[in-house]
Amino acid sequence: MSELEKEAQYALSIVYKKKLDKKEQDQIMFETIKYWKENINEGFLAYRKSVSSESSYANLDWEDAYPGTPWFNDHRGQKYLDLLGGYGIYNVGRRHPRVMEAVQSQLSKQALHSQELLDPLRSYCAHLLSLIAPRDEKRVLRKCFFTNSGTESVEACLKLAILSTGRKKILATINAFHGKTLGSLACTSKEKFRAPFIGVLCETCHVPYNNLFLLQQAFESAEGTGERFACFIVEPIQGEGGIHVATAEYLKGARKLCDQYGTMLIFDEVQSGMGRTGKWWACEHSDVCPDLMAIGKAFGGGIMPVGACIGTDKVWEKYVSDPFLITTTFGGNPLALSASIATINVILDEKLLESAEVRGSFFLSELKRLKEKYPLYLKEVRGKGMMIGIEFMTNQMGIEFSKRMFAKNILVAGTLANAQTIRIEPALTITMIDIHYAISICDTVLKDISLLRSKL
Numbered sequence: 001m002s003e004l005e006k007e008a009q010y011a012l013s014i015v016y017k018k019k020l021d022k023k024e025q026d027q028i029m030f031e032t033i034k035y036w037k038e039n040i041n042e043g044f045l046a047y048r049k050s051v052s053s054e055s056s057y058a059n060l061d062w063e064d065a066y067p068g069t070p071w072f073n074d075h076r077g078q079k080y081l082d083l084l085g086g087y088g089i090y091n092v093g094r095r096h097p098r099v100m101e102a103v104q105s106q107l108s109k110q111a112l113h114s115q116e117l118l119d120p121l122r123s124y125c126a127h128l129l130s131l132i133a134p135r136d137e138k139r140v141l142r143k144c145f146f147t148n149s150g151t152e153s154v155e156a157c158l159k160l161a162i163l164s165t166g167r168k169k170i171l172a173t174i175n176a177f178h179g180k181t182l183g184s185l186a187c188t189s190k191e192k193f194r195a196p197f198i199g200v201l202c203e204t205c206h207v208p209y210n211n212l213f214l215l216q217q218a219f220e221s222a223e224g225t226g227e228r229f230a231c232f233i234v235e236p237i238q239g240e241g242g243i244h245v246a247t248a249e250y251l252k253g254a255r256k257l258c259d260q261y262g263t264m265l266i267f268d269e270v271q272s273g274m275g276r277t278g279k280w281w282a283c284e285h286s287d288v289c290p291d292l293m294a295i296g297k298a299f300g301g302g303i304m305p306v307g308a309c310i311g312t313d314k315v316w317e318k319y320v321s322d323p324f325l326i327t328t329t330f331g332g333n334p335l336a337l338s339a340s341i342a343t344i345n346v347i348l349d350e351k352l353l354e355s356a357e358v359r360g361s362f363f364l365s366e367l368k369r370l371k372e373k374y375p376l377y378l379k380e381v382r383g384k385g386m387m388i389g390i391e392f393m394t395n396q397m398g399i400e401f402s403k404r405m406f407a408k409n410i411l412v413a414g415t416l417a418n419a420q421t422i423r424i425e426p427a428l429t430i431t432m433i434d435i436h437y438a439i440s441i442c443d444t445v446l447k448d449i450s451l452l453r454s455k456l
């Protein structure tokens with residue numbers, strides 16, 4: 001047997017392993033770190049601040065603990081309560097039994113499609129999405145393009161906006177995160193992510209978030225120079241930017257300006273959608289309907305990677321006349337959409353919108369109580385439903401908090417902007433018992449941090 005054959009067989013044997021003995025735990029951890037360094041990116045290891053303290057040790061993601069819950073086990077069999085929720089992918093919990101069942105049933109028939117014949121789940125899922133999508137008296141979002149990820153959903157929204165308006169320039173917000181492929185990266189605002197690629201990014205202007213006056217000025221300037229915007233892309237709640245909630249006044253004003261200047265309004269609901277905030281889409285809290293919406297993350301039920309772009313008939317017009325302008329091989333494949341269809345059913349049957357609202361409000365109010373208790377450390381607690389941010393006074397405090405929470409077997413993390421704001425985005429299936437438990441651990445950790453005061 002060749003060395004390659006041995007290595008290939010060994011890697012496959014890891015897939016089939018269930019419980020690991022001590023020797024296997026150490027070996028798999030050692031090899032994971034080694035190959036990560038050699039074959040992925042050693043730089044990444046240094047950034048995993050909350051979950052690893054030394055380079056020779058790492059907790060490995062290994063298995064979900066109880067189906068449909070936020071609990072998971074690491075490779076040593078230690079249980080963790082996941083309050084991070086995979087950055088918002090586990091709205092129906094980890095491996096929800098009904099999502100699993102749907103995916104397994106589809107897998108037993110067909111995984112991917114021929115690409116040439118019509119695949120039924122695409123039609124059914126698009127139909128379902130059109131039934132839950134926002135709408136107003138002027139607009140019905142009912143045309144769907146399926147993707148494999150959030151960034152691809154954003155790319156599709158941008159292309160459709162450019163196609164339908166014939167304009168090229170994009171308006172986005174400061175602190176926005178829309179992904180890291182070249183189109184979405186142009187809309188993302190963090191300098192660190194964009195700087196090396198400036199010059200090859202789409203032409204984009206960034207305006208401060210939640211500031212209607214400056215938004216209006218941007219539209220007026222564009223009108224004055226003739227460089228009108230194809231679209232204004234905005235998150236109804238900025239996720240990676242630090243959990244900032246847009247006011248209803250801002251979103252309504254944005255809708256009005258977009259209508260006035262013939263610009264497409266794109267809501268990026270990749271993180272805030274699929275029930276996370278207590279409604280299907282965060283924009284529903286403001287009663288504002290966009291022309292296009294990007295969906296991802298939880299749309300695959302925490303099991304399949306899948307996203308979507310949904311828009312109005314009007315936005316779709318040019319794309320209808322040439323449907324090959326935007327295509328994808330894997331986007332919206334039968335396996336992925338079986339998960340999405342099951343996820344929509346679970347959210348409905350288990351009343352997860354209500355859970356997100358009621359339990360999320362309780363979680364938020366308890367965290368606000370802790371803010372009053374630890375005013376020297378916590379600057380602000382904010383959010384909507386189960387999309388909550390805890391802002392510390394400093395970045396270092398946020399890092400210390402997430403490290404100490406992890407040491408007590410609760411996973412939280414900062415945002416891509418920084419660790420100063422720790423985000424809480426658990427499964428919407430989280431129980432009140434788990435929330436009470438999480439709050440008590442937060443309290444203990446904050447108390448411990450307050451004893452370290454001089455060091456932070």
Ligand code: PLP
Nearest residue numbers: 149150151177178179239270271
């Ligand atoms: N849009 C928003 C609002 C996001 O939060 C993210 C990811 O965090 C994306 C887009 C990009 O999604 P993905 O990482 O699946 O490409």
